[in-house]
Amino acid sequence: MYEFEFEKPSTIADAVKALGEEDAQALGGGQTLIPTLKQRLAMPSTLVSLSGIAEMRGVCPDGDAIAIGGATTHAEVEAATADSYPALSALAGQIGDPAVRNRGTIGGSLANNDPSACYPAAALASGATIVTNAREIAADDYFQGLFTTALDEGEIITNVRMPVPQAAHYEKFVQPASRFALVGVFVARFADGVRVAVTGASEEGVFRWSEAEAALAGNFDPAAIDGLSVDAEGMIGDLHGTKAYRAHLVGVITKRAVAAAA
Amino acid sequence: MVKVTMTVNGRTASGEVEGRTLLSGFLREELGLTGTHVGCDTSQCGACVVHVDGKAVKSCTMLAAEADGAEIATIEGQAAPDGTLNVIQQAFQDHHGLQCGFCTPGMVMSAAALLKDNPKPSEQEIREYLEGNLCRCTGYHNIVKAIMAASGQDVSAVAAE
Amino acid sequence: MPKDSGIGASPKRREDVRFLTGTGNYTDDINLNGQAYVHFLRSDVAHGRLVSVDTSDAAAMPGVVRIFTGADFEGVGGLPCGWQVTDRFGEVMQEPAHPVLAQGKVRHVGDPIAAVVADTPEQARDAAEAIAVEMEELPAVINMKEAVKDGATKVHDDLTSNLCYDWGFVEENREAVDKAIQDAAHVTTLELVNNRLVANPMEPRVAVGDFNRATGESTLYTTSQNPHVIRLLMGAFVLGIPEHKLRVVAPDVGGGFGSKIFHYAEEAFCTFAAKALNRAVKWTSSRSEAFMSDAHGRDHVTKIELALDADNNFTALRTETYANMGAYLSTFAPSVPTWLHGTLMAGNYKTPLIYVNVKAVFTNTVAVDAYRGAGRPEATYQLERVIDKAARELGVDPIALRRQNFITEFPYATPVAVEYDTGDYVATMDKLEEIADLSGFAARRAASEAKGKLRGLGVNCYIEACGIAPSNLVGQLGARAGLYESATVRVNATGGIVVMTGSHSHGQGHETSFPQVIADMIGIPEDMVEIEHGDTANTPMGMGTYGSRSLAVGGSAMVRATEKIIAKAKKIAAHILEASDADIELKDGQFTVAGTDKSLAWGDVTLAAYVPHNYPLEDIEPGLEETAFYDPANFTYPSGAYACEVEVDPDTGKVTIESFAAADDFGNIVNPMIVDGQVHGGIGQGIGQALLEGCVYDEDGQLLSASFMDYAMPRADDLPFYKVDHSCQTPCTHNPLGVKGCGEAGAIGTPPAVVNAVVDALQSAGKDVTHIDMPLSPARVWAAMNG
Missing domain, CATH: 1.10.150.120 ([2Fe-2S]-binding domain)
Structure with a gap:
């Protein structure tokens, strides 16, 4: 790692201020950032830890939604949403491994927007609102491609508001080495429709599969997916699976997610 | 440099660390607790797992500065003082x-x-x-x-x- | 009844206490006063000509002690190769130079260009980034078959081509084999890839070089399976340091699996730099660095043809293999696809005619050398896959076809130059059928199908050759080393024993199992025996631990030395008891005069050896310490039969291992618990090769599987509990313990069982799939199912 300064503010305001310094970077749980720093692929002047900001931690009900502090760890989300949003709880319990889940945070994951991460699928399928120190961003506007989001420089995800669907499930088919999603599909049925978000598959990162959503809106059954397919062009092709394989998996995994949710 | 103080296996340990010093490095190099091992650099092998405030954590993927004030348990503290294995x-x-x-x-x-x-x-x-x-x-x-x-x-x- | 001590018992491992309490002493735990750290600037291109390496800016960076480049190693020896293969035309292999730091060219991603020594590891890395390298990039040579075509870019400009050797074995059989295949009633042909693997012991490599100016002695602490071999190779061939001025210490080593046999550039560098700088120099590999600097394993591309007569008897076998050497010849690389592979092609079968052709090829990839099994897994995989394919083509039961062709009479001289001393392949297959409950397979298949999964059963046999020897034979085969092992047994005055062995334990539990043997021979408690290993300063010259050789060769040396001890102790006892040596019996730690009640305890005799008051000083010297070097008469030949059941998810191609059973014949067993553990580990690695692991380069020579993020290591939830059995025992006839070796069996016997099972599953669903190359990832299985 390159040398950097370390700061651990206790309020959002102080964190924002610290992040105003040139080349300062926010540190969530560090489960992706620290390995990246070890490879010397990032060169922050200062790392601003968000782990000391009490108001950014924890899960609480918020009307028909749940509000999750941006610095809440995966393990905390798993425990806190087991009853209120079981599909989200199960997703959180499948990220990384137990030790990673004790450090990694929802805000860190969403800010990083790895194309194979799990949380982006949950946020997009739930129609989440990404709350930052400056504004609120709808999930549909937030994810903007590989490792790219609507966040501005120095902007912090303070909270994530997840509407709780009537039925939901996250189905993850893992890449054998990293155990990230080779394809992960989050299906969420709301009173006014179905949202299907796919992670791991696309070169553009997480996306909504609108054809599946339309088909499932009328018939929330795995059979509704029959005959639908995503275009293999635009899928990720690598040593773990071709574009065609990923496109095929999107259909299979979506059906499984629907079956489990229905 | 950041001053850190933590409780490691029940004993208070302090030191000055760089921002980039990892908890695994602090334990191994500063405290001489070489039972915590480093087997990868992508946070996967788990040879470095310790407990931080009672929770399993990969010490190679946590900054020592983040552990300031924490209770750390490592492999060296698992057996009884007389050497009896847990x-x-x-x-x-x-x-x-x-x-x-x-x-x-x-x-x-x-x-x-x-x-x-x-x-x-x-x-x-x-x-x-x-x-x-x-x-x-x-x-x-x-x-x-x-x-x-x-x-x-x-x-x-x-x-x- | 299980024994509670001695040979055949399973005492708890004594080394576990330090490992379980964090008090082991691994190389990275060693920090010497004032040590500096080295960071290697490694090539990020596969092939290039070094135009210039400018270190001037880097040298001025904070903390930098000195920067070394290839120029600093001109006049220093290169890394030697320990085995010279002679090709089928009688010519010796092409053997390129292997400089410690690149000179003129880089030849693989990871080839070290410069080494920065600095006060801290991060300073060294900072400075390495400031080195300006001007490079003329050259086309990368990656595909082996392309590499040997006329006009191909050469990895080594001074060699005539990228072909290291073209080996034929047995060359005299070639025409007869060709004819037998031509005349056969049936020929089954299979083309396959034995996937390139990375050994990945959990402990990355580490080297700490030290130099004592007062004594002129260099010391290297290193993660090695064979410190004496490193001392000899590095001292004699690279740095020119005589053994008496060079000490190599391999303390606790966190797994090796072959990858820590070899002498690596980083070891030579740290030793060299410590002397040049008069300061200890430490290198700790990161895992990412390990992927591009540890020797890889396997990487064979093979065509195999099995000929059968009208009664399904095997009549001939012909193979053609391209074996990747990588960019340089690692220490034992040439021996792996030849003498460790061709000699095993008979397997468990009485095929009368065999011809093996191997073309070893240089490519712009990391060097390839022995990895758990080394050549024998490659032989077993192709043979057991082609037999399975033949059975399916002929519509016969794969087990029955094997049984029909088993070797049943021993000793058996194969047509590939080795003689199996003992074995009972029918017995291990019978045992396998029992422990794997093969008769219940149909019901289990039906249950899997009822839940939408395809179930397959794969069965295969294996034979392995361990404890390569004797030295005079391996010398004729090209080995530039002897393959004996040594032991010094030092009995102390009060009867306790320290055994100094040339074997090295890096997980095998020698500190526990070796004392079982000695305690049994003398009749004393095991805790009176301590094992020392891993330090050239206090152990006799030995060849180390690999190839499942430690007990068969190292253990035999220990037995021979202990026999000398007992013989001398009997003389002492005879003197004190006023009897003839021939009448002295040793049992349960007591010397008695046969037929009398006159006896002496072990401790009385050992004390007399060191306090020789009442002692036959005119006949024998005081003291009780003996050394033996044991050079085996032959290889040992463990064998076994393995069964794997898989489920395949037809929608995704994902394979899960539902059960795995192994019936092995290791000859006599010293510690069944440790043997079980060795087999478990081998099976885990074998399943890893079959389903998960693959080291992949792209056509530019970039390593795509460069970390655990892309190289799939087997995890606990990828694997089941295994059923292992080693009750079939045909003891080795030529070593004193009757042992054969068990370390590699699992890695050898497992991959074909898994692949056979997957093919069986797919064929059960009517899929026309006869082969899938490893690793059988979901994507590959799905692609195979969907044509």
Whole structure:
């Protein structure tokens, strides 16, 4: 790692201020950032830890939604949403491994927007609102491609508001080495429709599969997916699976997610 | 430099660290607690697992500065002061749950975290919990068996005796 | 009844206590006063000509002690190769130079260009980034078959081509084999890839070089399976340091699996730099660095043809293999696809005619050398896969076809130059059928199908050759080393024993199992025996631990030395008891005069050896310490039969291992618990090779599987509990313990069982799939199913 300064503010305001310094970077749980720093692929002047900001931690009900502090760890989300949003709880319990889940945070994951991460699928399928120190961003506007989001420089995800669907499930088919999603599909049925978000598959990162959503809106059954397919062009092709394989998996995994949710 | 103070295996430890100093590095280089091992740089092998405030954490993927004020437990603090192995350590020895020993500290610390939350895990739960702990020697057979035994389960029916 | 001590017992491992309490002493735990750290600047291109390496800016960076480049190693020896293969035309292999730091060219991603020594590891890395390298990039040579075509870019400009050797074995059989295949009633042909693997012991490599100016002695602490071999190779061939001025210490080593046999550039560098700088120099590999600097394993591309007569008897076998050497010849690389592979092609079968052709090829990839099994897994995989394919083509039961062709009479001289001393392949297959409950397979298949999964059963046999020897034979085969092992047994005055062995334990549990043997011979408690290993300063010259040789060769040396001890102790006892040596019996630690009640305890005799008051000083010297070097008469031949059941998810191609059973014949067993553990580990690695692991380069020579993020290591939830059995025992006839070796069996016997099972599963669903190359990832299985 390159040398950097370390700061651990206790309020959002102080964190924002610290992040105003040139080349300062926010540190969530560090489960992706620290390995990246070890490879010397990032060169922050200062790392601003968000782990000391009490108001950014924890899960609480918020009307028909749940509000999750941006610095809440995966393990905390798993425990806190087991009853209120079981599909989200199960997703959180499948990220990384137990030790990673004790450090990694929802805000860190969403800010990083790895194309194979799990949380982006949950946020997009739930129609989440990404709350930052400056504004609120709808999930549909937030994810903007590989490792790219609507966040501005120095902007912090303070909270994530997840509407709780009537039925939901996250189905993850893992890449054998990293155990990230080779394809992960989050299906969420709301009173006014179905949202299907796919992670791991696309070169553009997480996306909504609108054809599946339309088909499932009328018939929330795995059979509704029959005959639908995503275009293999635009899928990720690598040593773990071709574009065609990923496109095929999107259909299979979506059906499984629907079956489990229905 | 950042001044850090933490409690490690019940003793207070302080030091000056760089921002980039990892908890694993602080334990190994500053405190001489070389039982915590580093086997990868992508946060996957788990040889470095310690407990931070009671939770299993990969110490190679946590800054030492982040552990300021924390309670740390490492492999060196697991046996009784007179050297008596704890129940997990003893089960690993009884069931040959280690060979080269390099992954072992992380395995024992992960197993301890598992059994704290889930005192009688099933075989499958143990295997899934160890997702972040790689072992190249044992094929995991005797590790899983040892953890089952440490949780008081009868492992006499487990194959290969 | 299980024994509670001695040979055949399973005492708890004594080394576990330090490993379980964090008090082991691995190389990275060693920090010497004032040590500096080295960071290697490694090539990020596969092939290039070094135009210039400008270190001037880097040298001025904070903390930098000195920067070394290839120029600093001109006049220093290169890394030697320990085995010279002679090709089928009688010519010796092409053997390129292997400089410690690149000179003129880089030849693989990871080839070290410069080494920065600095006060801290991060300073060294900072400075390495400031080195300006001007490079003329050259086309990368990656595909082996392309590499040997006329006009191909050469990895080594001074060699005539990229072909290291073209080996034929047995060359005299070639025409007869060709004819037998031409005349056969049936020929089954299979083309396959034995996937390139990375050993990945959990402990990355580490080297700490030290130099004592007062004594002129260099010391290297290193993660090695064979410190004496490193001392000899590095001292004699690279740095020119005589053994008496060079000490190599391999303390606790966190797994090796072959990858820590070899002498590596980083070891030579740290030793060299410590002397040049008069300061200890430490290198700790990161895992990412390990992927591009540890020797890889396997990487064979093979065509195999099995000929059968009208009664399904095997009549001939012909193979053609391209074996990747990588960019340089690692220490034992040339021996792996030849003498460790061709000699095993008979397997468990009485095929009368065999011809093996191997073309070893240089490519712009990391060097390839022995990895757990080394050549024998490659032989077993192709043979057991082609037999399975033949059975399916002929519509016969794969087990029955094997049984029909088993070797049943021993000793058996194969047509590939080795003689199996003992074995009972029918017995291990019978045992396998029992422990794997093969008769219940149909019901289990039906249950899997009822839940939408395809179930397959794969069965295969294996034979392995361990404890390569004797030295005079391996010398003729090209080995530049002897393959004996040594032991010094030092009995102390009060009867306790220290055994100094040339074997090295890096997970095998020698500190526990070796004392079982000696305690049994003398009749004393095991805790009176301590094992020392891993330090050239206090152990006799030995060849180390690999190839499942430690007990068969190292253990035999220990037995021979202990026999000398006992013989001398009997003389002492005879003197004190006023009897003839021939009448002295040793049992349960007591010397007695046969037929009398006159006896002496072990401790009385050992004390007399060191306090020789009442002692036959005119006949024998005081003291009780003996050394033996044991050079085996032959290889040992463990064998076994393995069964794997898989489920395949037809929608995704994902394979899960539902059960795995192994019936092995290791001859006599010293510690069944440790043997079980060795087999478990081998099976885990074998399943890893079959389903998960693959080291992949792209056509530019970039390593795509460069970390655990892309190289899939087997995890606990990828694997089941295994059923292992080693009750079938045909003891080795030519070593004193009757042992054969068990370390590699699992890695050898497992991959074909898994692949056979997957093919069986797919064929059960009517899929026309006869082969899938490893690793059988979901994507590959799905692609195979969907044509």
